Amino acid sequence: MSSLVQNNLERNPGKSSWAIRRRIIILTLIFCAGVVTYLTLKGTDTRTAETIVQSAFALAGAVIGSYVFGACWEDRSKIDALNINTGPVINSGDITNIDNPDKK
Numbered sequence: 821m822s823s824l825v826q827n828n829l830e831r832n833p834g835k836s837s838w839a840i841r842r843r844i845i846i847l848t849l850i851f852c853a854g855v856v857t858y859l860t861l862k863g864t865d866t867r868t869a870e871t872i873v874q875s876a877f878a879l880a881g882a883v884i885g886s887y888v889f890g891a892c893w894e895d896r897s898k899i900d901a902l903n904i905n906t907g908p909v910i911n912s913g914d915i916t917n918i919d920n921p922d923k924k
Contacts, residue, residue, distance in 0.1 A: 845887050852880040 855876045859869045 841887070841890075845883055848883050849880055852876040852883075 856873050859873055
């Protein structure tokens with residue numbers, strides 16, 4: 821793999837806001853864990869506490885899902901920007917004929 825391709829596939833090559841995003845994600849997950857821990861240790865058994873705990877778990881799941889999806893989306897857009905064809909070979913006899921289902 822050429823150095824140009826390696827540099828462009830590197831995570832966060834432009835030193836964008838991923839450090840800030842990670843900090844926000846970690847703080848959100850700590851907040852969710854703190855809310856669940858507090859309500860669990862306090863022993864409050866009300867519908868409001870139950871709703872708060874369910875919402876905290878939903879928020880944590882949404883944050884993790886968004887982070888993973890966002891990272892995959894960014895990686896894929898970098899690959900597409902480099903015009904790297906990553907699909908399987910259709911005809912093994914012709915190495916230049918490569919199929920990429922994402923390219924139309």
